Amino acid sequence: MVPLSYYLYLTAILFAIGVFGVLIKRNAVIMIMCIELMLNAVNLAFVALSRYLNLMDGQIFVFFIMTVAAAEVAVGLAIVVALFRLKETEDVDEINLMKW
Amino acid sequence: MELIFFLILAVIAILSALLVIFQNKPIYSALYLVLCFLSIAGLYFLLHSEFLAIMQIIIYAGAIMVFILFVIMLLDLKGEKGTKRLRFQRLFSILFTLLLLFFLIGASAHMISESKKMGLNSEMLSSFGGVKLFGKLLFSDYLLSFEVASVLLLVAMIGAVVFGKKRP
Numbered sequence A: 001m002v003p004l005s006y007y008l009y010l011t012a013i014l015f016a017i018g019v020f021g022v023l024i025k026r027n028a029v030i031m032i033m034c035i036e037l038m039l040n041a042v043n044l045a046f047v048a049l050s051r052y053l054n055l056m057d058g059q060i061f062v063f064f065i066m067t068v069a070a071a072e073v074a075v076g077l078a079i080v081v082a083l084f085r086l087k088e089t090e091d092v093d094e095i096n097l098m099k100w
Numbered sequence B: 001m002e003l004i005f006f007l008i009l010a011v012i013a014i015l016s017a018l019l020v021i022f023q024n025k026p027i028y029s030a031l032y033l034v035l036c037f038l039s040i041a042g043l044y045f046l047l048h049s050e051f052l053a054i055m056q057i058i059i060y061a062g063a064i065m066v067f068i069l070f071v072i073m074l075l076d077l078k079g080e081k082g083t084k085r086l087r088f089q090r091l092f093s094i095l096f097t098l099l100l101l102f103f104l105i106g107a108s109a110h111m112i113s114e115s116k117k118m119g120l121n122s123e124m125l126s127s128f129g130g131v132k133l134f135g136k137l138l139f140s141d142y143l144l145s146f147e148v149a150s151v152l153l154l155v156a157m158i159g160a161v162v163f164g165k166k167r168p
Helices: A004-024 A028-053 A057-087 B002-021 B026-046 B050-075 B089-109 B131-138 B143-164
Strands: none
Touching: A004 A028, A004 B002, A004 B089, A028 A057, A028 B002, A028 B026, A028 B050, A057 B050, A057 B131, A057 B143, B002 B026, B026 B050
């Protein structure tokens, strides 16, 4: 059996890549994709821990996280489409209607 | 043997996750993200969570990514064209990410690595990760959360429709 820590290291690396993507990318759709990447890293940690602790509850959590991720993507992309219709851009730096 | 499969899948996942970030065109990032999700589904299979692996393929690699691809094609997004950034943005991003990675790995290293035999008894253990046990838990202990999740999906659907509607 693969040691639990290997899974957790992989999870940490994937999560950090997701955070880095959100910080460095200015394209709204790619930022949403990076958020999905972070959610997946957390899911992987849940599944690995539930496997090693022999508890099913972690998997139920993953199920609900998937539900929330689906809802989040639906609303997020709808906002991106609405913004694109309004400002013809998907660059988050140019979206500053509520800033000043 | 299991370790070899794990290493292959982990390397694919990390490489495709990096490629998601370092692509200029959103459509290529989306395709690499599908590859990343599929390798994570393979890791779920490795962890004997067959039901979640199938859900991962259907929901993430299927539904969500098709949705994102639809939006990318609909909006005709162009790649990033060196827009002006905040000062030192790249430097601070790298520093913050390295700090985060350091803390996360440090926290993981403290985890107990041997499995504690708690929770399920041996009879239930054989059906671990299967649909039967999953459904039994979902409709007994987690019934309320299940119902709330259905309401959440309804609200998200209505919200998406409202955002997508043309302004009068």
